[in-house]
Amino acid sequence: MCLAVPGRVVAVGERDGTSMADVDFGGVRKEVCLQYIPDAAVGEYVIVHVGFAIQRLDERSALETLAAFARMGLLAEELDGRDPAAPRPGTTEEAI
Amino acid sequence: MKYLEEFGDPALAGRLLEQIRATTTRPWAIMEVCGGQTHSLIRHGIDQLLPAGVEMIHGPGCPVCVTPLEIIDRALEIASRPGVIFCSFGDMLRVPGSGRDLFQVKSTGADVRVVYSPLDALTIARRNPEREVVFFGIGFETTAPANAMTVYQARRQGIRNFSLLVSHVLVPPAIAAIMESPTCRVQAFLAAGHVCSVMGTGQYPDLVRRYRVPIVVTGFEPLDLLEGIRRTVAQLEAGRHELDNAYPRAVPAEGNPAAVAMLREVFAVTDRSWRGIGMIPASGWRLADAYQDLDAELRFAVSDVHTAESTECRSGEVLQGLIKPHECAAFGGRCTPRTPLGATMVSAEGACAAYYRYRRLSPPTTSRPAWDATAPRTAHV
Numbered sequence A: 001m002c003l004a005v006p007g008r009v010v011a012v013g014e015r016d017g018t019s020m021a022d023v024d025f026g027g028v029r030k031e032v033c034l035q036y037i038p039d040a041a042v043g044e045y046v047i048v049h050v051g052f053a054i055q056r057l058d059e060r061s062a063l064e065t066l067a068a069f070a071r072m073g074l075l076a077e078e079l080d081g082r083d084p085a086a087p088r089p090g091t092t093e094e095a096i
Numbered sequence B: 001m002k003y004l005e006e007f008g009d010p011a012l013a014g015r016l017l018e019q020i021r022a023t024t025t026r027p028w029a030i031m032e033v034c035g036g037q038t039h040s041l042i043r044h045g046i047d048q049l050l051p052a053g054v055e056m057i058h059g060p061g062c063p064v065c066v067t068p069l070e071i072i073d074r075a076l077e078i079a080s081r082p083g084v085i086f087c088s089f090g091d092m093l094r095v096p097g098s099g100r101d102l103f104q105v106k107s108t109g110a111d112v113r114v115v116y117s118p119l120d121a122l123t124i125a126r127r128n129p130e131r132e133v134v135f136f137g138i139g140f141e142t143t144a145p146a147n148a149m150t151v152y153q154a155r156r157q158g159i160r161n162f163s164l165l166v167s168h169v170l171v172p173p174a175i176a177a178i179m180e181s182p183t184c185r186v187q188a189f190l191a192a193g194h195v196c197s198v199m200g201t202g203q204y205p206d207l208v209r210r211y212r213v214p215i216v217v218t219g220f221e222p223l224d225l226l227e228g229i230r231r232t233v234a235q236l237e238a239g240r241h242e243l244d245n246a247y248p249r250a251v252p253a254e255g256n257p258a259a260v261a262m263l264r265e266v267f268a269v270t271d272r273s274w275r276g277i278g279m280i281p282a283s284g285w286r287l288a289d290a291y292q293d294l295d296a297e298l299r300f301a302v303s304d305v306h307t308a309e310s311t312e313c314r315s316g317e318v319l320q321g322l323i324k325p326h327e328c329a330a331f332g333g334r335c336t337p338r339t340p341l342g343a344t345m346v347s348a349e350g351a352c353a354a355y356y357r358y359r360r361l362s363p364p365t366t367s368r369p370a371w372d373a374t375a376p377r378t379a380h381v
């Protein structure tokens, strides 16, 4: 039940004096309480837990992290001429 | 969905694993506090891909698992009362109380309803003014803002037939309790990402200093976990102990100030006993004095229930990282998710349930390091 997942805000509105949003989770839409991220705009991603947006998903930071992972180990691989994307003996990348 | 697949990329995972292998020179014991992380680690087999000797110890961060037996028994008692609609998250229904669970109470005619959000319980209360509607408010700091907002809205909207059975628990006091334990062999922590999305990271520098222990805020996808572990091992190997944030896309340092303000308004810190672990001072939230009229325990006066824990269940040791689930004799035999003896077998985030689901065919004993895992703590090196 600690699961919190990112979803895209597709509409914002109000119900019983509380700010609410329609959030799209990869095709499934849910009504979510937006009271804790009141300035979330349509198109932004929020992290949702038990029907509440608890945080914004910072897309720039997500992309930076992925880029850092992509660079990781590349230098060493260039130096010894290996294909960075190929799995090597002794690793079990396929298992993930 | 956005950034769920991207953070599961096997090629990038391979690189992170390679980095962890290249850095590791000796055994380390790292605790992931959060049950969601336990589930993800076991599901993706990440613990088995790590270099031999880097051991993941599964922490007490499953709210379903640590909700004290007496609160479960009170829930059962309240749910059985005529006129009550008892609302709960689904995974609480099979948590064993002393002898029965909410599911059994429901099958004998009680009105027990599973809701997705506590606000749904408030809607049920509004539609059934002649009934008493109780929501079972459990969880860590991640879930507490939802319950706090629901209580606040009940008050604001004048919904008088709604109350909350509260059993909130807090992560930082649990980390302190684990480090204070004489049997502690945890050398570093992955801090629960979504708890920090709410609370920020301000509570951790003090723990890092006091126990000289690295704490790395970590997310839940495979790459998040591997990056958290990579940064943790790098600190341990260098003899450093710092607070680090490996989940910046969801965790700003200040957390969510609006949620924190609401938590301060509605809740007050209290001592809380954790199932299987025992009392941890100042480790939970109760309703603040101004909101006590919404407290289901007071409204239904259920203070003296008599509890009886299963004598066979070793979930306390599992929750403290002293044994792994398959080391319990009941595991997979007398105790399964359909017939759980302890709460750690119920929730998807419970370590016993995660091992049952993903590890029955390949017992993890084979991948455990050959050497004694009771390595000295960093503080003593």
Ligand code: SF4
Residues within 6 Å of the ligand: B312, B313, B314, B315, B316, B318, B325, B328, B329, B330, B331, B332, B335, B336, B340, B341, B342, B343, B344, B345, B352
């Ligand atoms: S396997 Fe079952 S009985 Fe054993 S510790 Fe886990 S929950 Fe308790």
